[in-house]
Amino acid sequence: MAYSADSPTGQVVQNILNDLPGLVAVAIVDVESGMALASHSNNPSFNPDTAAAYNTEVVRQKQKAMQALKLSGETIEDILITLSSQLHLLKLIKGGKQFIYLAVNARDTNLAIARAVLRQYADELK
Amino acid sequence: MLPTLGAWVGAALAGSTGGVAYFQRTAPATAVHELPHDQAPALPLVSQAEIAGAERVATAIVTALPDALSVVVADVATGHILTHRARSAAHDARGATACYAAIVRQQLHLLEATHLTDDAIEDVFITLGTELHVLKVLNGGQMFVHLALPRAAVSIAIARAVLIESAVFIVR
Numbered sequence: 001m002a003y004s005a006d007s008p009t010g011q012v013v014q015n016i017l018n019d020l021p022g023l024v025a026v027a028i029v030d031v032e033s034g035m036a037l038a039s040h041s042n043n044p045s046f047n048p049d050t051a052a053a054y055n056t057e058v059v060r061q062k063q064k065a066m067q068a069l070k071l072s073g074e075t076i077e078d079i080l081i082t083l084s085s086q087l088h089l090l091k092l093i094k095g096g097k098q099f100i101y102l103a104v105n106a107r108d109t110n111l112a113i114a115r116a117v118l119r120q121y122a123d124e125l126k
Numbered sequence: 127m128l129p130t131l132g133a134w135v136g137a138a139l140a141g142s143t144g145g146v147a148y149f150q151r152t153a154p155a156t157a158v159h160e161l162p163h164d165q166a167p168a169l170p171l172v173s174q175a176e177i178a179g180a181e182r183v184a185t186a187i188v189t190a191l192p193d194a195l196s197v198v199v200a201d202v203a204t205g206h207i208l209t210h211r212a213r214s215a216a217h218d219a220r221g222a223t224a225c226y227a228a229i230v231r232q233q234l235h236l237l238e239a240t241h242l243t244d245d246a247i248e249d250v251f252i253t254l255g256t257e258l259h260v261l262k263v264l265n266g267g268q269m270f271v272h273l274a275l276p277r278a279a280v281s282i283a284i285a286r287a288v289l290i291e292s293a294v295f296i297v298r
Contacts, residue, residue, distance in 0.1 A: 045241040054236035061225040061232065062252055062259075068221030074254040080282070081233060082248040111282075 002049070003038030010038045012121045016102065019117050024086060024103040027052045028125070031059055031097055052101055055079075055090055059099060078118070080111060087111055091118040093125050100125070172201070172208060176269075180208035182295035183264070183271060190288040193279035195257065198223050198272045199264075202230045208269070219272075226261055226272045234267060249289060251282055258282065262289040264296045 003010035009028040016026050017040060025048040027039035034056035039048040062076055075096055081088040087109065091100045100122060104114050180199035187197050188211055196212040198219045205227035210219050233247050250261040258280065262271045271292070275285060 047240060050239045051236055054232050054239060057232045058229050058250075061228045065222040065225035065229075066254070068225065069217075069219075071254065071257070074257060077253040077255065079253070080251040082250075082286075083237070083242065083245040084248065085245055086242065 002036065003040060007038065008125065012100070012125055013038045013040050015124075016100075016117060016121055020102075020104060020109060020114070022105065022108045024105060025051065025101075026103070027101045029056060029099050029101055031056055031099065036101075037098070046103070048101070048103075051088075051103065055088070055099075055101055059090065059092070059096075063096065078115070080115070082106070082111075087114055089114050089118055091115075091122045093122045098125075172206070176296075177208055179296045180269070183292045184209045184211050186292040186295055187271065187273060187288060190292070191273075191275065191280060191285065193276055195274040195276065196272075197274075198226075200227060200270060200272070202227055202234075202263070202268055202270055223272065226270065230261060230263060230267075230270050249286060251285075253277070258285065260285050260289060262293065264293050269296065 003013045005011055005014050012028060013026055017023065022042070024043050025039070025041040025046050027036040027048040029036050029052040034053045036049050036052045039052065041048045058079065059076065062079065066072075066074060066076075076092050078092065079090040081090075083106075085106055087104050087106050089102045089104075091102075093099060100118055102114055102118055183199055184197045188194050194211075194213075196210070196217055196219065198210045199208045200206060200223050201208065205224035207219060207223055212219065229250065230247065233250065237243065237245055237247070246267065247263045249263065252259040252261075254277075256277055258275045258277045260271075260273045260275070262273070264270060271289060273285065273289065
């Protein structure tokens with residue numbers, strides 16, 4: 001457990017854990033530094049801070065791609081990554097400065113559920 | 127970006143519109159140090175069959191999704207464009223495709239770093255304000271499709287189904 005339930009971000013991590021107890025990992029990540037403000041993993045071999053760092057780069061590259069395409073009126077709302085056995089979701093918050101990162105097993109949770117949970121907590125962190 | 131690399135990407139684009147069908151390695155070995163990402167890629171030697179496969183994938187996608195804004199099929203290691211279709215003639219996909227290739231490579235690194243070695247990337251959906259962008263990895267992680275759609279016209283589920291169907295056209 002790498003969060004304090006006293007902080008707003010830690011509280012959100014705790015709430016998501018309560019809603020999706022079988023999740024693989026969850027983190028609130030700062031895009032500028034790539035570091036997790038709060039994180040939790042249920043799988044000892046899955047380090048959420050490492051995953052957060054790589055996924056920050058994904059967000060940055062997408063923001064760069066949008067600049068290259070001159071899509072200036074658009075912002076990233078979320079990114080859904082489907083792997084063979086897991087779903088990874090990145091929900092951008094605070095105008096793209098942070099994101100909530102959620103990894104779940106595809107057989108336990110479907111995309112619609114995971115997305116709905118993230119939307120709900122994204123509003124709380126606004 | 128080095129001019130040699132730019133010229134090479136330009137040649138790739140010319141090829142995708144029907145001219146040259148075989149791309150040779152023309153950039154010097156030093157060019158790889160200039161690339162934004164870690165993995166120094168070997169520039170691909172793309173066969174006519176692979177380009178034809180990419181063309182068929184792009185055609186299948188735009189036929190099934192006539193609302194598509196743009197479709198790009200490209201090489202993961204280099205961001206090299208195999209084929210490109212867009213609604214607007216002014217659409218320049220080169221810079222953005224390099225970023226998409228970097229996204230796919232980051233995901234492959236993530237799988238390694240988080241010990242998810244049995245997993246493969248199926249697709250990446252990026253929701254923007256009015257557009258939906260999809261990256262579909264093909265050919266065991268060697269190629270990818272980038273598809274841009276208006277959110278109002280197409281759902282994630284339909285886009286995913288079309289991409290899975292179109293993937294059969296790729297040459298392995």
